[in-house]
Amino acid sequence: MGGQQKSVEIMIAGEKMSMPQRISGRELREIGNLNGRVLMIQRGNHKEIVNDSDALTLREGDTFVDAPIYRVG
Amino acid sequence: MKSDWMRAEAYLLMKRFGRVEFDVEHFWWFWVHRFPLPPGFNKEESGLLVELDVTYPFTAPKNCYLNRNIRSSTGDPIDHYFSGSYHNKFFSKGWAWLSLHIDGWKPDANIVRGDNLLRYCDLVYLTLEGLARQKGEG
Numbered sequence: 001m002g003g004q005q006k007s008v009e010i011m012i013a014g015e016k017m018s019m020p021q022r023i024s025g026r027e028l029r030e031i032g033n034l035n036g037r038v039l040m041i042q043r044g045n046h047k048e049i050v051n052d053s054d055a056l057t058l059r060e061g062d063t064f065v066d067a068p069i070y071r072v073g
Numbered sequence: 074m075k076s077d078w079m080r081a082e083a084y085l086l087m088k089r090f091g092r093v094e095f096d097v098e099h100f101w102w103f104w105v106h107r108f109p110l111p112p113g114f115n116k117e118e119s120g121l122l123v124e125l126d127v128t129y130p131f132t133a134p135k136n137c138y139l140n141r142n143i144r145s146s147t148g149d150p151i152d153h154y155f156s157g158s159y160h161n162k163f164f165s166k167g168w169a170w171l172s173l174h175i176d177g178w179k180p181d182a183n184i185v186r187g188d189n190l191l192r193y194c195d196l197v198y199l200t201l202e203g204l205a206r207q208k209g210e211g
Contacts, residue, residue, distance in 0.1 A: 014186050036177050040195075045089065047195050068133065068188055069176040070196045072153040072204070 012064040019058055026052035028064065037066040075100060078130060081184050085191045101125055103190055108139070111198060113205025114151075115144045121197060122168055123190060133178035134193050138168035145208050152204055173200050 005020040012019075012032040019031065028050065029039045040047040042063045050056065050064065079100050086093045092106040101124065108121035122138040129135075141156045141164075155161050156169035163170075173196065181187025 037179075038196075040199075047199065049199060065192075067192050067196055068178050070200060071174050071176075072172055072200055073174075 008058045008060045008062070010058055010060075010062045010064060013066050021058050023056050023058060024052065025050040025054035025056060028056065032064065032066070034066045036069065038069055040065050040067060078184065082130075082190045085185070085189065086194070089191060090194070099127075100129065101127075105194065108194065108197070110143070111202040111205055113146055113208065114201070115146055115148065116140070116142070119143055120168075121194065122163065123193065130180045130187075130189070131178075133175035133188070134190065137171050137173055137193075137197055138163050139171055141167050141169040143169065145205065147208075149208060152207065153200075154204070171197065171200065173197060 005022060007018045008021050009016060009018050012028070013034060017032065019028065025039060029035065029037070029052065032039070039050040041050055042065050047065065076097070079095060082103070083093050083095055086103065086105055090105045090107060093103065094106070095103040103123045103125070105121040105123075107118045109118050110116055119140040123134045124136040124138070126132055126135045138161075139154070143151065143154065145151060153172040154169055155172065158164040160172070161168065161170040175193070175196070178188050180189070
């Protein structure tokens with residue numbers, strides 16, 4: 001039998017939300033209502049971009065922040 | 074009031090980066106004195122000058138500038154970083170223009186929740202990190 005996915009509590013854009021532990025970057029952005037925004041995981045002061053295609057394994061208390069889309073050139 | 078907003082922005086920046094100055098008369102610029110650079114550059118930090126429009130905070134910061142002597146850690150020039158006078162209105166003041174553009178700026182009445190200069194600084198850092206990675210040095 002397929003096991004049920006574990007849920008974890010994370011912070012996303014300042015809101016506490018319960019999410020399935022395994023989720024794609026795109027699903028996370030959509031559930032967090034952050035379309036048209038850049039999604040980043042925050043570790044201390046350092047932030048790392050989460051791509052839509054990333055397969056994430058969330059940990060309890062993970063913090064995600066959003067930012068406007070940016071480009072160079 | 075705009076001055077209260079700008080002071081709050083300055084406070085957030087100071088908590089992260091230490092010394093910060095800003096244009097208290099027109100609010101046209103913020104200057105972070107010691108902005109840390111990601112790995113892959115010939116310096117560990119730079120000044121960061123953020124130029125604002127009169128419409129800030131409702132619109133994104135207009136431009137950003139770094140010190141003029143930054144190169145990759147192997148001495149190569151950095152893409153999208155203009156240390157000459159072309160496109161660089163602060164050339165004579167020792168700044169180089171980083172061609173960073175923002176789409177979809179979303180400020181909030183709660184300064185911490187919405188887009189703000191601290192978040193903009195994060196994007197400057199991520200941009201530089203990406204440019205270093207492109208050079209294979211990050």
